Amino acid sequence: GAGVTVEPGVVVGDETTIGDGALLKKDVKVWPRKVIEGGAIVTTNLIWGEKWRKSLFEGATVRGLTNVELTPEFTAKLGAAYGSTLPKDSFVLAGRDPIRSSRMLKRAFVGGLLSAGVNVRDVKMISLPVLRYKLTTFGEAGGFHFRQSPEDPAATDILFFDADGVEISSGTAKSIERIYFKENFRRVHYTEPGAISELPRIFDFYREGFLRPLDRELLKRAAPKVVVDINHSPAGDFLPQLLNELGIEIIELTSHMIEGVTGTTPEQRERALDQLSRIVVTLGATAGFWLGPSGERIRIVDETGVILSDLEALTTLAALVSRAEKGGSLVLPVQAPAVVEELAREAGLTVKRVKSDGRSIVEGAKEKQVQLAASMEGRFAFPPF
Numbered sequence: 179g180a181g182v183t184v185e186p187g188v189v190v191g192d193e194t195t196i197g198d199g200a201l202l203k204k205d206v207k208v209w210p211r212k213v214i215e216g217g218a219i220v221t222t223n224l225i226w227g228e229k230w231r232k233s234l235f236e237g238a239t240v241r242g243l244t245n246v247e248l249t250p251e252f253t254a255k256l257g258a259a260y261g262s263t264l265p266k267d268s269f270v271l272a273g274r275d276p277i278r279s280s281r282m283l284k285r286a287f288v289g290g291l292l293s294a295g296v297n298v299r300d301v302k303m304i305s306l307p308v309l310r311y312k313l314t315t316f317g318e319a320g321g322f323h324f325r326q327s328p329e330d331p332a333a334t335d336i337l338f339f340d341a342d343g344v345e346i347s348s349g350t351a352k353s354i355e356r357i358y359f360k361e362n363f364r365r366v367h368y369t370e371p372g373a374i375s376e377l378p379r380i381f382d383f384y385r386e387g388f389l390r391p392l393d394r395e396l397l398k399r400a401a402p403k404v405v406v407d408i409n410h411s412p413a414g415d416f417l418p419q420l421l422n423e424l425g426i427e428i429i430e431l432t433s434h435m436i437e438g439v440t441g442t443t444p445e446q447r448e449r450a451l452d453q454l455s456r457i458v459v460t461l462g463a464t465a466g467f468w469l470g471p472s473g474e475r476i477r478i479v480d481e482t483g484v485i486l487s488d489l490e491a492l493t494t495l496a497a498l499v500s501r502a503e504k505g506g507s508l509v510l511p512v513q514a515p516a517v518v519e520e521l522a523r524e525a526g527l528t529v530k531r532v533k534s535d536g537r538s539i540v541e542g543a544k545e546k547q548v549q550l551a552a553s554m555e556g557r558f559a560f561p562p563f
Contacts, residue, residue, distance in 0.1 A: 179216060197232075219359040222251070234355050237535060238345035240336040241327055244279045248334050250286035257290025259358035260338070263350065264319045266295040266366065271313055271321035271377075273304040275471060276412065276435040280324040283334055287322070288374065295366035298374045303435070305413045305473030306337070308384045312377070313343035320346070325472050331443075342544075345537040381416045388420060391562045398425030402464040405479075407431040407454050413473040429461060451477060451485050459483040475556045488556045493518055495558060499550045500525035506547035509539060511554055 179198035187205035190196070194208055197216025202208070207223045208230075214220060215232040224230050227247040234240050240256065242248035264270065272288060274280040288298050299318065301309060306323055313321050320340050327333035338346045338354075357363065404421070406428055408414040414433040421428045431454065451468055458466040458479050466479035478486045478494070486494060496508055496518045508522050511534035519529045527549065532542040534554060543551035543561045551559040 221359060221361060234358060235348075235351040237348075238338050238351065238537065240338075241329075241333055243330075243332055244283070244326075244334045248283055248336070250283060253283045253287040253336070254290040255361075255363075256336070256354070256358060257287035258294050258363040259290070259354050260287075260322070261291040261294025261296040261372075262357045262362070262364040263353050264294070264296050266364070266370075267297065267372075268319040269297045269299055269317060271309055271318045272298050272300045272323075273306070273309040273321070274302065274324040275326060276303055276410065277326045280326060280334060283336075284324040287324070287336070290363075292372040292374070293366070294364045295370050295372055297372040299377050300374055301377050301380050303412050303415075304380070305411060307473050308380060308416075310339060310343035311384050311387060312380055313339055313341060315383075323472070328471060328475075344540045345535075347537065385416065385420060387563060389423065391560075392424065394424055401425055401427065403427040403429070403461065405429045405431065405454060405458050405461065405463045405466040407450055407466070407468040408433040409450070409469050409471055410434065410436050411469055411471050411473050413469055429457070429463070431457070451479070455479050455483040455485055470556070476558065477556060488554055489515065491556060492552050492554065492558075493521075495552065496550060497521050500527050503527065503549045506549040507545070509542035509545075509548055509551040511539065511552075513554060514552075 179196050179200060181199045182196050183201045185202060185204040188202045189207045190202070191208055191210030191212065193211045194214070196214045197218065199217045200214050200220065202220045206220050207225070208214070208220065209225050212224050213229040215230065218230050218232040220230050227243065234256070270291065272284060274284045288300070291298055309321055309323055318341060320338065321343070322339065323337045325335050325337070327335045338351070340346050340350070404426060406417070408417065408430055410432050412435065414430070414435065418428050418430055418433070454466045454468055458481065464481055468477040470476070478491045480486065492514065499508065500522045505526055507528040507530055508518070509530050509532060510518060512531045513534060514531065522529050530542055532538040536553065539551050539553055540559065542548070543559050548561045551561065
């Protein structure tokens with residue numbers, strides 16, 4: 179490509195494509211048949227991965243092939259870069275899914291954070307909603323979560339959140355990238371590295387917040403029966419107990435956690451939903467629910483065994499909230515159907531439309547009297563909680 183800068187000692191293998199304006203730092207070795215995007219800054223050897231990207235982030239997420247593109251060396255540097263954007267002696271919240279590779283990469287990442295003088299509150303294996311709920315309180319400058327990518331079981335996602343539990347802004351992501359590529363890390367004195375601590379009662383804290391806005395007596399009188407496919411997620415540690423406290427009879431599926439693999443193919447998901455549908459009908463359950471591995475996404479099955487699409491689920495929940503609440507608003511993406519707005523208006527609620535990215539939806543949900551915030555991908559938030 180044009181305008182490529184190659185510093186002394188660089189070795190580039192055959193059939194490698196280098197984009198315009200790329201910079202290859204001193205002594206870097208690039209093996210054959212690799213792709214370096216235009217404008218990228220290559221700081222380390224490119225051996226196992228296929229491509230060196232110009233940007234690390236996709237929104238608030240860093241994604242790469244596990245132990246190929248996302249290696250312990252890479253994540254340690256990324257942790258140092260992230261820590262360098264935070265105040266010295268601040269605290270961050272660290273979580274992960276059950277996968278062994280997530281634990282391996284998170285430990286390397288934490289090492290980089292400690293080297294920048296940032297303290298880590300390690301909540302270990304945890305569902306994303308619990309981690310994000312803790313961040314909405316006080317005490318942490320941000321948080322992150324390692325998980326097996328739901329899009330590719332061979333990849334790992336690193337999700338970054340700000341002090342309010344919201345996905346980090348593009349400006350923050352660019353600041354982390356800039357420090358990473360320039361290797362301008364903050365290295366503290368050997369007596370000042372960060373410390374690691376735990377939050378042993380984090381689930382109790384979540385439980386109190388979860389139960390507070392609910393009418394427990396109403397739920398106990400209704401005594402619904404639900405089937406929940408927990409999908410090997412950490413939600414199995416606390417969700418069944420929460421529902422039991424509310425008088426809900428719960429039948430759990432795939433509640434045990436597996437350290438090897440939690441990711442599923444689209445075909446496996448369809449089979450799981452079909453099984454869930456049949457069990458709901460057979461047991462005469464009120465409804466069935468399939469949870470995403472991180473606990474942030476949900477699929478709903480009604481009492482007749484019909485599997486609701488994400489759009490149908492959004493419309494159904496919006497209708498239920500509009501019927502139950504006397505006022506307030508719904509926060510929905512711009513592409514949500516007009517029928518949802520009509521349902522809300524008939525019930526005396528208003529609808530605020532925002533961009534479809536997670537950060538915009540959660541930011542919109544912070545406004546007063548918001549009863550429901552939803553995406554088009556099966557993610558829902560109830561701000562009163």
